[in-house]
Amino acid sequence: MPVTSLLSDEMLRQVIAVGQADIAVGIPTLNHGGVIVDIVDAVTRCFRTHFPRERAVLLNVDGGSDDGTPELVLDPARDQRGNAGGGLRTVHRISARYAGLVSRTKEVQVAFAANELINARALAIIDPDCAVSPDSVAALLRPVLTEPCDFVTPVYARSWCEGALVSQLLRPVVRGVYGRSPLEPAAGEWACSARFASDGLPGELWDADLGPAGISLWMGTTALAGGYEARQVGLGLRPAPIRAMRAALPEVFSQVVGALFRSLELHAPYWVESRPPGSVPMIGQPTEAADDPDVPATEPLVESFRAGVRDLEPVLAEILQAETWQAVRALSESTEDVPAFGDALWSAVVYDFAAAYHRGAMHRDHLTKALVTPYLGRTAAFLAGYAGSPAGATAACEALGLEFERAKPHLVERWNPGGTQ
Amino acid sequence: MNGRTSPGSPGDPLWYKDAIFYELHVKAFRDGNGDGMGDFKGLVSRLDYLKELGVDCLWILPMYPSPFRDDGYDIADYYSIHPQYGTMDDFREFLDAAHERGLRVITELVVNHTSDQHPWFQEARQSTDNPRRDWYVWSDTDDRYRGVRIIFLDTEMSNWSWDPVSKAYYWHRFFSHQPDLNFDNPAVREEMWNVMRFWLDMGVDGFRVDAVPYLIEREGTSCENLPETHDVLRFLRERLETHYPGRMLLAEANMWPEDVRPYFGEGDEFHMAFHFPIMPRMFMALRLEDRKPLVEIIERTPEIPAGCQWGIFLRNHDELTLEMVTDEERDYMYQEYARDRVARINLGIRRRLAPLLEGDRRKIELLNGLLLSLPGSPFLYYGDEIGMGDNVYLGDRNGVRTPMQWNGGWNGGFSDADPEQIYQPLISNPVYGYQAVNVDSQRRTPHSLLHWMRRIIQIRQTARAFGRGDIRFLKPANHRILAYLRTYEKETILVVNNLAGTAQAGELDLKDLEGAIPIEMFGGSPFPRIGELPYLLTMAPYQFHWFKLRWL
Known part of the structure; x- marks a missing residue:
């Protein structure tokens, strides 16, 4: 051989x-x-x-x-x-x-x-x-x-x-x-x-x-x-x-x-x-970056988010839990310039994607690419939220991490719905 | 005595190119009269040992009358022998006995300075109009030659010292008790030639000339390596060549090879010069397990005139000098070879070969293998052939100048005197002491280091390529393998060294030697014929091979 x-x-x-x-x-x-x-x-x-x-x-x-x-x-x-x-x-x-x-x-x-x-x-x-x-x-x-x-x-x-x-x-x-x-x-x-x-x-x-x-x-x-x-x-x-x-x-x-x-x-x-x-x-200590960056425009991100939710509706509905999907769809339909894609919803979305990936809910490559849509919505919300006061961005990232920690049981539950590995 | 051809290589004026030199202290070798100090009578009694060892030429450290404030390099009389070493008749007897055995002898010639106890200096300081006054370098102030480096920074504040007798400053590049001679004075040059002639007439085969870069001073210069210094050297060489052909001058100049190169002149200054930077790099390459330091220094070594030769060594009477290395290399050497600070002195390490190598026989053999196969004439230091130890607690560099260990008995066979009378104590610890490490016990042990040294010396002397050949490095991909070809006329030697403490494989590109059969020189075993493909050798830790290539 x-x-x-x-x-x-x-x-x-x-x-x-x-x-x-x-x-x-x-x-x-x-x-x-x-x-x-x-x-x-x-x-x-x-x-x-x-x-x-x-x-x-x-x-x-x-x-x-x-x-x-x-x-x-x-x-x-x-x-x-x-x-x-x-x-x-x-x-x-x-x-x-x-x-x-x-x-x-x-x-x-x-x-x-x-x-x-x-x-x-x-x-x-x-x-x-x-x-x-x-x-x-x-x-x-x-x-x-x-x-x-x-x-x-x-x-x-x-x-x-x-x-x-x-x-x-x-x-x-x-x-x-x-x-x-x-x-x-x-x-x-x-x-x-x-x-x-x-x-x-x-x-x-x-x-x-x-x-x-x-x-x-x-x-x-x-x-x-x-x-x-x-x-x-x-x-x-x-x-x-x-x-x-x-x-x-x-x-x-x-x-x-x-x-x-x-x-x-x-x-x-x-x-x-x-x-x-x-x-x-x-x-050592991380070096501070010069905090006067060019903040990316949020409009294209929001447009892509809205278009993506429309286009990927069946996919997202398959991946996300019902209430999560409803919340995402509601965001995409909101009239706000930049929909407020909050930490809790974002962590639920990501964990749903991870669980669906594990379950083999669909072709894995399609699944990971589908996450781009909610990611754009979340990113637009983050950028819009701190464009005027970047000092809070670091704390916001910390809060996001804590939210993912808090929501971990949701992932565990979705990962292993039968209770066994 | 003019034109005498000494035994060993009869009639060959280039004898020093093939010679293996052996450096020894008369005081440390053998005490013949029981006073606790080695002497020429004692040395004569041990010449057969040296003949058996297979060396060709003895280098005798200063044997002149001296106050011994610098181990004899402070000479008080150039025309005599220190009484503790014997008489002039004893020296003549030694010289004749050495020559009878085919051993040549070179002695020290300290030309740059004398002792302040030398009668020349004592006369010179008496008055400014004394005929000897101008034999030394005087000044009313200590302002002249400003900026010239001080060599012994640990002990000297200036190159000038005040002489209260003549109320003037005298110049000295070394210790203040060693006033420099004034080689601008033709009388000094003539007198130095007279000194040389005195010993040459007696039969010495050459001189190791001490501190050559410092003979002349000039304002606005470093007072080192000046053109006028070369004039002095050419003067002495011309006289030597005219009146004593076949004798040899060896330069001590601790400098980079490109800076030493001028001391060979156009073949009209020194016959030989020490190649100082090779020495620490042999130790460095071994510890690094990397051929880089050695290859680099040899590749940057300039060509020298056909009649000239480098002298190379592993250890000598001084510290393992680290002047000719970078700061980074020096730090590395200190950490690897002298972690204990007491072993450090000046810019070097005051240890002997065996302790430096932790008594590892494989490393000792490998370094001796390098010494005897790299370009240049090798200098062995007394006692290293049996793996003698040292005593770093004796101060200065005396720890590497302890009595030779001949046997396990009274004073190690060095002297019949009371132990308390010996000029300095023998090494007596259980590892390197005379009871454990001595000539007699190693003579009785067929696989001792002494027997091995005899054997490798014997083998080296079967191939002139070692002394006279070119070197070409092979540079296999494995940098732990140091391989080179030594070629002289129709003779080609392949040397392969494993610098590592682990087994290694090396592929040598020997295409241009296709068809040759390597014959291993220690055992005479033929190895597979060299072909077009890379020649594969597997090497045990610290192993080396010498192959004579034969086209059969």
Whole structure:
């Protein structure tokens, strides 16, 4: 019976040459030739300046670039550039492609598999579409090296109206269900311990293409549910993407919310138990963002919400409990400029979607995309509510998290209506 | 004696390129008269041991009369032997006995300065019109040569010291009791040549010249490495070459290789110079398990004239100097090799080889393997061939200058004197003490370090490529593997070292040597013929192989 290997022969050859290491940085790529040089240099400088004594490996897992990305990673000229800051050790660089369909999930899986042989105590995964600095990579790795810590997520300084998917959906769900959540549960970059990577290698979701945010979400919730020590570390302002990503919102929901709901399924034995709320320890202080942002216009969101409710009526009626559906429909029909989509209704909507996803009420991809409609209504309400007084937005997000915690029994009940798992 | 060809490599003026040197203190090697201090009579009685070891040339640390305020580097008479070491006849007897055994001898030549007890200085300070006055560097003020670095920062506040006798300042780059000679004075140059001639006539095979960068001073400069210094050196070399061909000058200049390079001149200054930066990088590469530090320093080492040679070493009579490393590297070395601060002195570590390597025989062998296979002529330090320990509590660097441990008996076989009379105590702890670590016990143990050292020296001497060959690094993907080719004329040696404490695999790109059969030099075993594909070697922890490549 043929055995499919995660590590290609080429990857294995390079891994053998590197041997054991102390730290590794995994960089999944696919045609990132335009940006990879800067990333490699930043990671190399990170190794040189922050971890001069550690055995360090840059691990590029490539999906089959045809723009020379692996060659740029391995370019000997990079040595000269990286060596400019001195450094005691050789900085090892591995670059090889993997077999099978291209997916970010597979790339992380291959990085985990390589680390199984390299045995680096700390492994960071970097999103090549976002700029990184030597300091930010080091900040992710260091807690794993120096503390009893298995998983580290970044905290970015965001304005109150930035990242609504995180503040209005991902973070409150994770907090409500798991009892605690990092501020950025779906960042594209994170770090983990060798133990975490090793334990995660047989994970169930490797065949799905979760995208960078979805993988991060899956890993983060796995850390919370698995009893691993998690930390979050402030990295300042989130760097602008160096390669623009214009995925449509439904596609984002398909990956990210899909990852979230699948994680809930996987971790149900953990979270259906009642657990006291807690927090993910923060290392350092998060930087405050300049609070003078351009607040997105709410009118298009409201229009999309109203149109979506009309168009998706049968779908939403199938997913949501009757009273929830009635409330949503009533909101969409209200004459207010921005309907007041409150916390309680929003948590009921999201939990209904999660339960329906679990029940297999309909095609899962359709289901996750359908959540976009109420999300737009909720986001419009949030933006409109604090556009004039952003100081209250942080407290509102906190209140939303508490509401999701309070409403968790509703999810448990809907998740498991028969009383058994 | 002119033109004498010493035994060992008869008639070969480049003998030093193949030689293995052995550095020793007369005071520490063997006491022949029972006064507690080593001497030349004692040394003569141990020459057979050195011959058995297989070394080619002895480097004798200062043996001149001296107040010993700097372990003999403060010379009070260049034309004599310190009475505690014996007489001039004893020295001649030693020299002849060494030559009879095929051993060459080089001695110390401290040219930059004398002791303040030297009669030259005592005369010079008597008056400003004394004929010797201008043999030293004087000034009415201490303002001259401002900004010149002070070398011994721990002890000296200035490069000038006040002489209350002549009421003037004298210049000294080292200790204040070591006034610098004035090499702008032709009489000083002539006198230094007379000193050299005196010992060359007696038969010494060369000199290790101390502190060469500092011979000349010029206002507005660092007073180091000045062109006029090279004039002095060319003067001495020309005289040597004319009157004593086949003798050798070895420079001590603790600098980066590119800065030492001028001291070879166009082959008309020094024959040899120590390559200081290689030494700490051997230790660094071993602890890092990474070939990077060694490859980098060797690749940045400039070419030297054909008749010249580097001298390399693992340890010597000084501290393991960390001057030629970056701050980051120094911190690393301190943390890894001298966590106990008492082991640190100046910018270095006052430990011997075996304690530095935690007594790990595999590491000791690997580092000696590197020493004997990298470019340059290796210098062994007495006692390291049996893994002697040290005593960091003896002050200064005396802890690495303890008596040689010959056997497990009275004073370790070093001296018949009362133990209290020995110039400094022997190492006596249960791990490295003379009862546990000594020549006699290792002679009786076939697999002792001593026997191993004899064997590797013997093997090195079967291949001239080690001393004279080029080096080409192979750089396999595994950075724990340090592999290189040493090639001289038709001889090619492949050296493969595993710097790691774990087993490693290395794939060597040897395509251009396709068809060659590697013959392992220690056992003579043939290995598979080299082909087009990468040559795979699996290496045990800290293992190394030397292969002679044969096309058969």
